[in-house]
C-alpha cells in the first residue's frame with residue numbers, strides 16, 4: 001500500500017492524479033486537500049475506502065497536520081509520497097498587483113511547500129525514504145511578460161527543494177515544470193486571451209498544449225522508484241518550448 005498526499009486535488013492536474021494513483025494499484029490510497037470544488041466528485045464514490053479528502057487552504061499548517069492525523073487514523077500510516085500541486089496564477093503588470101493577491105500567490109505557491117517541509121522535518125518523516133514532487137512551471141526559468149511574480153514563486157520553491165534535497169538524502173525532492181497544460185486554466189485562457197493562445201500554439205514545437213495525464217506520467221516517474229537516483233532536479237514537460245528558446 002502506498003499513500004499519496006496531494007494538495008490542490010479538486011481539479012486540473014491534481015484531480016487527474018487522484019484517478020491515476022488509485023487506478024494504478026488497488027492498494028494505493030490518497031489523502032488530498034481541495035479548496036472549493038472537486039470536479040467529477042461522483043466518479044470518486046467507488047474509491048471511498050481508499051480516499052480521504054480534506055477541504056481548506058493547503059498553505060495552512062493546521063490543515064496539513066489534520067491531513068497527517070487523518071491519514072494515520074483512516075489508513076493506519078502516514079503518506080510515503082507527496083505531490084505539492086496547489087498553485088495560483090497571477091497575470092498582471094508588476095506595478096498593478098495588489099498586496100493581497102501577492103500574499104495569496106506566495107502563500108500558495110511557496111509557503112505551502114515550505115510549511116509542509118517543516119512538518120515533515122518536525123515529525124521526522126523527512127528521513128523515512130519519502131518522495132516529494134513539487135509542481136512548478138516553465139515560467140520559473142524563462143521570462144514571460146506579466147507572469148513576473150508567478151515565475152518568482154515557482155523559482156523560489158524549486159530553489160528551496162534543491163537545498164532540502166542536499167540536506168536530506170534519504171528521501172527525494174524533485175520538481176515537474178509543465179508548459180501549457182489543458183486544465184481549468186486552459187478554458188479561461190482560450191476564451192479570454194485567444195490571440196495569446198494562438199501564439200502559444202505557434203510557439204510550441206509539438207503545436208498543442210499538454211494533457212493533464214501527460215504531466216501525471218512525469219510526476220509518477222519522479223514519485224516512483226524508477227527515479228531512485230534522482231533528487232534535487234526539475235523535469236520539464238513542455239512539448240519542447242524551452243528547447244526552442
Ligand SMILES: NC(=O)c1ccc[n+]([C@@H]2O[C@H](COP(=O)([O-])OP(=O)(O)OC[C@H]3O[C@@H](n4cnc5c(N)ncnc54)[C@H](OP(=O)(O)O)[C@@H]3O)[C@@H](O)[C@H]2O)c1
Nearest residue numbers: 008010011012013035036057058086087137180181183184
Ligand atoms: N495548466 C498549466 O498550463 C500549468 C502550467 C505550468 C504549471 N502549472 C501548475 O500546475 C499546478 C496545477 O495547476 P492546474 O493547471 O491543474 O490548475 P487548476 O485547474 O486551477 O487546479 C489548481 C487546483 O489547486 C487548488 N488550489 C489553489 N490554491 C489552493 C490552496 N491554497 N489550497 C488548496 N487548494 C488550492 C485549486 O482549488 P480551487 O479552484 O478550489 O481554488 C484547484 O483545484 C499549479 O501549481 C500550476 O501553477 C500549470
